[in-house]
Amino acid sequence: MSGTGETQDHSWLVTMLGPSRVGKTSLLTALQVAANDYFAGTPVRVEPEDEITRRAFADNNRIMISELKARRFSPLLKGDEEERTYGLTVSAGVDTHRIVLRFQDYPGGYLSTAKSSRVTELLADSPTAIVPIDATLLMEAGDDNSLEIMTGLGLVEVEEQVRIWAKTRTQAGDRTRLLLVPVKCESYFNDNGGQYNEADKLFKMVQKYYGSLVDIYRQESGRGPLMYAPVDTIGPIELMDVTWVVDDSGVRRMKPEYSVRSDAFGAPLPRKIKGAEPVLAHLVKDVLSVQDEALRLVELEADRQLTDIQKENLRRRSNWFKRFLDDFSGNHTKRKVRLEEARSKLDALNADLEKLTQGVDSLSGNDSGRVRIWP
Numbered sequence: 001m002s003g004t005g006e007t008q009d010h011s012w013l014v015t016m017l018g019p020s021r022v023g024k025t026s027l028l029t030a031l032q033v034a035a036n037d038y039f040a041g042t043p044v045r046v047e048p049e050d051e052i053t054r055r056a057f058a059d060n061n062r063i064m065i066s067e068l069k070a071r072r073f074s075p076l077l078k079g080d081e082e083e084r085t086y087g088l089t090v091s092a093g094v095d096t097h098r099i100v101l102r103f104q105d106y107p108g109g110y111l112s113t114a115k116s117s118r119v120t121e122l123l124a125d126s127p128t129a130i131v132p133i134d135a136t137l138l139m140e141a142g143d144d145n146s147l148e149i150m151t152g153l154g155l156v157e158v159e160e161q162v163r164i165w166a167k168t169r170t171q172a173g174d175r176t177r178l179l180l181v182p183v184k185c186e187s188y189f190n191d192n193g194g195q196y197n198e199a200d201k202l203f204k205m206v207q208k209y210y211g212s213l214v215d216i217y218r219q220e221s222g223r224g225p226l227m228y229a230p231v232d233t234i235g236p237i238e239l240m241d242v243t244w245v246v247d248d249s250g251v252r253r254m255k256p257e258y259s260v261r262s263d264a265f266g267a268p269l270p271r272k273i274k275g276a277e278p279v280l281a282h283l284v285k286d287v288l289s290v291q292d293e294a295l296r297l298v299e300l301e302a303d304r305q306l307t308d309i310q311k312e313n314l315r316r317r318s319n320w321f322k323r324f325l326d327d328f329s330g331n332h333t334k335r336k337v338r339l340e341e342a343r344s345k346l347d348a349l350n351a352d353l354e355k356l357t358q359g360v361d362s363l364s365g366n367d368s369g370r371v372r373i374w375p
């Protein structure tokens, strides 16, 4: 939880929620790759927390890049065999208070076995859950294959996890944010090299299959925040064909085949992630809003201006927030001079992010038409 010396690190856990092969690991590595571009020119730095994370992301990126160069995009990369945590430090220039985003990833097979309780445990400590959605399966399978769609998306299991997660956290006074992220959607948008725009149809299909999951989430979380944001984790590929195969456990699964798009000279196009910005923006905004809140409380306390109501509210907050606040204020008491500096940096950063995220929140300002407001 805490770093050493003067730097206090607070983890913000993000749990990926989806069955095997849906695209959990690809999505979280895409977020890391996209972060460098997205925050270029701002004081926000997003970096792998340690060498293990750095290497894992680099390996994954290298595999994708070399597959594309070889025009060999097979969607059959190996799945995970064990649970993993990837840390990204988000630092706002307020180096004494970095936050580590810890992405919790696991083999999707856990969801349909006794290990599903492990997923429940991982989610319990996570303010954010990301549900990757296989867009190709939703768009190509057709209503006749509803059962295969439900199975492939692990819908029953995912819904149940969302219910427990939102209920437990909300009852404990903790935050939740649910991100619905269609992936494998290169062929349904025309903003990243594709020819057709089927964004509306994709959104309708997601509403059809995830409507009850969203209802459950809203009910249990007291209408907690929700975002729909499709992401291309690869980019320059085109769906050619789908076939159906029967897997080892006798389940019919869709097997898509893709080809790699070429540039004007016939060379294969490089990886081009699209749509990750809104996801990053909201993750970092959530983290900053907690930092901002903590700093405000520390400032009030330093001036002995906390009202009785504020004190009472504070007593009701979750243990995570209390711990966070303790660390935050302890660190400042030791180094009082830093309080104003932290405030001015956080304010500047909030203003930067405000600019970056304008257009992400509203339908009209989002010209890619990717992010949608759930009705």
Ligand SMILES: Nc1nc2c(ncn2[C@@H]2O[C@H](COP(=O)(O)OP(=O)(O)OP(=O)(O)O)[C@@H](O)[C@H]2O)c(=O)[nH]1
Residues within 6 Å of the ligand: 018, 019, 020, 021, 022, 023, 024, 025, 026, 027, 074, 075, 076, 077, 078, 079, 080, 081, 106, 107, 108, 109, 183, 184, 185, 186, 231, 232, 233, 234, 235, 237, 258
């Ligand atoms: N076309 C396309 N394929 C994708 C995309 N994201 C992931 N894939 C492919 O889908 C397959 C599964 O992706 P993973 O990220 O390994 O899936 P996972 O959910 O981590 O799977 P497990 O580790 O088995 O739980 C891989 O072969 C990816 O290359 C995408 O945006 N577009």
Ligand SMILES: [Mg+2]
Residues within 6 Å of the ligand: 024, 025, 026, 079, 080, 105, 106, 107, 108
């Ligand atoms: Mg994986």
